[in-house]
Amino acid sequence: MKNSISQIKKALIEKKISVGELYDEYLAKAKSGNNNSFNLVIDKENNISSINYSQNRYDNGNPLPLDGIPLGIKDLFCTKGIRTTASSKILSNFIPNYESFVTQQLLNDGSIFIGKNNCDEFAMGSSNETSYFGPVINPWKSKNSQKDNLVPGGSSGGSAAAVAEGSCVASMGTDTGGSIRQPASLCGIVGLKPTFGSCSRWGIVAFASSLDQAGPLTNCVEDAAYILNSINKHDFNDSTCSNHQREDYLIDINNSLENKIKIGIPSDYLEDVSEDILNQIDNTKKALSKHGIEFVDVEFKTTEYALSTYYILAPAEASSNLARYDGVRYGVREDGESLDDIYLNSRTKGFGDEVTRRILIGAYVLSAGYYDAYYRQAQKVRRLIKNDFQRILNEVDFILTPTTPNEAFKIGDKLDPISMYKNDIYTVPTSLAGLPGISIPSGLSKNGLPLGVQFIGNYFKEKTLLQLAALAEKELSFNE
């Protein structure tokens, strides 16, 4: 069993380990790991003052909430003075002079960054195979073929693999259509995507602004609450960041839910799924029924439209968000004879195939003559999807779904973009609705690979969502 944040803090408080020793332990794993989960690791000497300050706070008996905790940070968060690449060639030399809002909160709470986690290029991908720095390997192997390298999921694949392999205590990821929850599921860890508008997007390399949301990938639900407490704050510099009153997500995490809970299971999500996946839902249902939780069947009317809607809106926003990478002011410039050549060369050579594909799709759906048929129509459908979720969340407190339609697959196995996109079929609708979702490990497949289930709550109901997930986690624990 990997140590949770509260266990590590206890050890630090009781002086069983020092902050420096803790860092050494995780750094050694991060450096020796052969899963390619980091784009960059930070040597101890570069963190030595943070480590010393942290140790002092422990010595003085007033540690901060995340004091000394080694964290991985997806290479999509701008980190001051530390190279931030979005796993793209075009930003492969970019060192920001500012710290993202979210990572600043984590630093303020005493955590120490061990490195920048590999991810899909500009967070576009579901297998972490689109990274300029090469694919990440899932620490899990199928019991039938130990030598096959499997994908960790994506786009926060490096974050998920790093937490699963034990080279950081937790990692900050981002989720646009499932990029936290799907890799968490495939790597057997916990992944939380908060409500859109909970955590500031300021300083996160943008993919699709109306969908991007930061969230933690952790070993346990309680750790997710630790991180959420730190990062879930209002930020005036992000106009889409909500200014509602935040709660303490940690304090009641292990208390039973106060009211009688009703959970809906969307029957339309479970058509044509494998026995492995059905088992996850059945196990979860059985485990929670013991606690008096009621399960009912619900049915969405919009599920079949979600993926196409997502693959219009997200690329549309991306095509515009990525326009700033032109080789003019920062990043990699490929020279040319004319201005247009500089743009063409820098962007053609700077972006990988998946990013190029999505920019082209995005430019197409926004172009004159196609805008109404694609972009505007997709916005309308997005509204219907939101309404669909609201209808169901008026009847039930939470929704239970599989996180992914399948276990981790082999690197290089899914060459066709559409079959890759289908990996996000259970996470994309929640993202479009802006609702919070958490994936927790629910069991192993026949091949001995981890699978997860997703709980979806209403807007800003992270507190009860985490309580429910913590309860389910206790029942479903499958640790090696």
Added chain:
Amino acid sequence: MSNNWEMVIGLEVHAQLKTSSKLFSSSPNQFGSEPNENVNFIDSGMPGMLPVMNFGCIEMAIKTGYALNFKINKYSVFERKNYFYPDLPQGYQISQFEFPILSEGYINIDSVDNQKKIRIERAHLEQDAGKSIHDIDPKYSFIDLNRVGTPLLEIVSYPDLSSADEVINYMSSLRQLLMYIDVCDGNMQEGSLRADVNLSVRKKGQELGTRCEIKNLNSFKFIKQAIEYEFQRQINIIDGGGEIEQNTMLFDTSTGETRAMRSKEFSHDYRYFPDPDLLPVNLSQEQIDKIKPLVGELPQDKLNKYVHNYSLDKEIAKIIIAEKQNANLFEKMISETTVKPKFIAAWLVGDIFAFIKENNLEVNNLNDKTKDITDLLRLISDDVISNKAGKEILPKVLNGEGKPSELVKELGLEQVSDSVELEKIIDDALVGEEENILKFQGGSDRVLGYFVGKCLKATKGKGNPKLINKILLERLKK
């Protein structure tokens, strides 16, 4: 013959708003800084940076809405206009497209014989771009991002204008109004106010022709030249059997000619869509109402007041209201004295403006001299000194060389208004003038002038002419 032809013109005016910071970032909004001095991470389009709306720009747009008779929209949306250019760091300009903040306004302008109503389709907020500088180095272009993100209000008229003069009148009325409500400094040389001119030609009474857009004109002179050149160019093409292509034109200020920059087939597809980083602007009626008192008196209100309450000639009133600072100075003087406004106005547009012009001053430079000026005008209107003496003292007063009453004494310019003294002088002057006296009594008025002149000369110009006149008439009629 261009006699049968008429031009149809619509104007897109870009007004830079006088906010202290930019539309979506906290960088200073000011002209004349060192290159790239007023640039932060948002302006330079760094990864992960997000725009935050400056509400001051919304307030200025609302003010403009009141001044230009617009419908002020409670709901407006910022969208992204996507195109690549090195002085556009984000790769898109944030602008309003489908839902502008202002729609359907108008202003009245002076036209050939009467006032003409020019309808305005819309006005929307948007970011300005930076500047590319191509003439420093033979190989490289240089980019100055200071102007990036400066708030612009783009004011789009209907094609209601039909001559260069009307365009100038429209543009100067807009400039005047925007300066009155304090949203734009009106400095065209610095680019605070620029116009794109959309012009087409047609034979009188016929349907609209194909238009060309002349971009980025920043002086009245260039606007007039460009319109006249473009008008003739289009007529020549049609008369020569050709057709007008819908082009975007540049005006070459050195040759006075317009030339095509790009044709419609190469026009950009800007792929507008709502900016997902920003929420739509939702204004309450209270928020809009709150701005109304800040609009203040507009030029037309002042004109009416000056003509009807202060009995000013319309032409003089117009000169005073042309710029808000003139009107402010005028009204300050009125509030400080009982001298008649009409008398003040005559001196203001006459000798005082002439002094300002000769000395390259700003009207505002005189704001702390108004008491001295009105004291001087008091002396003149009370006949303590003559008009001529007033003109002599005025520059000294404006230069701050002394108080009017002291200067009058110092220079010995006080008028002789003592009738006993004047009677004596007049009596002396009439000695030996029997012949002329008879002429006057025989009906020759000209002789009166001769006598007044003689008496004034005897007082060394200090005699009160009105009084001399009066006494002379009494004597002569005897």
